[in-house]
Amino acid sequence: MKPSMVLSRVRFLNGEIVDIAMENGRITGLHEPGTVSGTQTINGEGLYVSSGWIDMHVHAFPAFDPYGDEIDAIGIQGGCTTIVDAGSCGADRIHELAASRKQSHTRLFAFLNISRIGLERTDELSQLHWIDETAVMQALENHADFIIGLKARISSSVVGENGITPLRRAIQFAEDTGLPIMTHIGSAPPLIEEIMPLLRSRDMVTHYLNGKANNLFDEKGLPKSVLTDAIERGVKLDVGHGTASFSFETAQQAKDAGISLHTISTDIYRGNRLNGPVYNMANVLTKFLTLGYTLTEVIEAVTTAPAAWLDRPELGRIQVGDAANLTLFSIEPRPSRLIDSEGRTYTSTHTIQAEGVILNDQYFTCPIRA
């Protein structure tokens, strides 16, 4: 019997070329290239395949304009089968974000903002009464399958006069619930030297390559000890490119210091998708290829690494019996003009382009051009 879907002649990162057969949304076989056909056969010749890309930091709650976006516009249309909303919503509106999954194809998880108002205002931690323990605990109970961690944005414009206190509250909630936290870093106060020592194994720092004064590298461009100590403790680093949080100079410093990639994420929302400097995941991945990371390192940072962090390893593998969750992409020998958050530009020699995804037993082409 013919499989319902076959992805033919696609290339794994290790160079191996295969046919992937699927039935009812599950992978049923990996075969020699060109040997099977399905009711639907997708020609993958010349394309790479990986498990579906995972973006650990997006804003998928369109009501918070411009700091939100449509789920599929930042998900499957750009090659990401799984996206994680990074604290757009707090306890007041997380149920709306959870419900919005019904209207979209992309798999969505969320960090719960410890501020009940979420990004309704961008100074959401400037009043401590917005950090409401009862509301946080109720939201976690109601959405245990959806909320994968807690978000606390710890920079001056967000916390106002409250300094490190909101982060201490976040860690207390995390200790009480067993959830990890994602901390955003940016301008002081609080100082990065106050923030980093509080983070625990598996907690995640987003925006670690920002080029602001209060960042993780010293004036010589070397990693500060609070960074190397945190890595040693098992704290994870997330890119969270965003409008203001990715500097080529800082990224080069991290590369030169031998700091490995963990997760590459976009911090995408409507504003920085349409006007840059983020545009889409493929564009951000091309930046890391241009910095000199290997294709395998770059793709692992949106597949196996986030899947392991999420404790959902099946999302990061291609295996017979698993649900088919795949991203097809190409590496085109054409230059891209890449812009960082400081307005500095690089021109790449190659461009990573998302071509299509397979998710929920369906094939979707990616209309977004990198």
Ligand SMILES: [Zn+2]
């Ligand atoms: Zn963000």
